[in-house]
Amino acid sequence: GGSEMHNQGLTDVLDQLRTVVPSLNVNAQPISDAATLVRPANLRGLPPDSTLLLLNGKRRHRSAVITFLGSGLSDGSQGPDLSVIPSIALEQVEVLRDGAAAQYGSDAIAGVINFNLKKKAEGGQFEVFGGEFYEGDGQTLQSSALIGLPLTDAGYATFAAEWREADPTSRSVQRGDAAAVAATGNP
Structure with a gap:
């Protein structure tokens, strides 16, 4: 849930999520172009645009930045930027690590992450x-x-x-x- 992530002492939502969700990877791009500003996540070793991100059950749009760093996992992918969600706003995070393409479409081949915000x-x-x-x-x-x-x-x-x-x-x-x-x- 949100309190489990929030009480870790980490400041970044992605770092918090990475410590509680197995098979979640988040890469920081220290030397890059605009990809440095976008922090997508990937599940199960698949590119970030294979993971569906939901915000209160509704699809979050993909980033406008196409990642290209030279033969990396994320090359050519457009994952949604998770770093724009304030950690204080999280009530609960639900992660479906199984492929959910049959239910959600090809965006969810790797799985689904649903951020529920506080009301x-x-x-x-x-x-x-x-x-x-x-x-x-x-x-x-x-x-x-x-x-x-x-x-x-x-x-x-x-x-x-x-x-x-x-x-x-x-x-x-x-x-x-x-x-x-x-x-x-x-x-």
């Missing part, structure tokens, strides 16, 4: 998260807000927003204790 008629919540991989490396800051407003006696509107800033990490930075061990001749 708040009143109230809200606000969260701030911060962390880093190592002192001074890969600092991440995130603020999330969700508010529900009544519109009429029978209606409401729920708004969710998320801001996230992640600094780059450096693989060349070595911890002080590891550097001391390496200096003694140990690899």
Whole structure:
């Protein structure tokens, strides 16, 4: 469910989902063109456009970006961008890992992921998260807000927003204790 993902301490919806769903893969494209901005997911080792994404039971459109990185799994595919869904807005995530093409069409050969969003008629919540991989490396800051407003006696509107800033990490930075061990001749 949404609380199982939300309580992990991870900021990205895809990273949260990857830890609880077997056979789900999410690739970050660090050096690329517009594919760097789109974060599709794939199930069962098939391209991202073989996984159907539903938002409250309705189809989410594919991204306009066609991935091409040179002989990769995602080359030529157009998966839906999952990174646009704020983690604070999730109520529940349902994953059908079996092929569901007979029921949903060829978009669901690998499976179906259905994101159910919170439905708040009143109230809200606000969260701030911060962390880093190592002192001074890969600092991440995130603020999330969700508010529900009544519109009429029978209606409401729920708004969710998320801001996230992640600094780059450096693989060349070595911890002080590891550097001391390496200096003694140990690899």
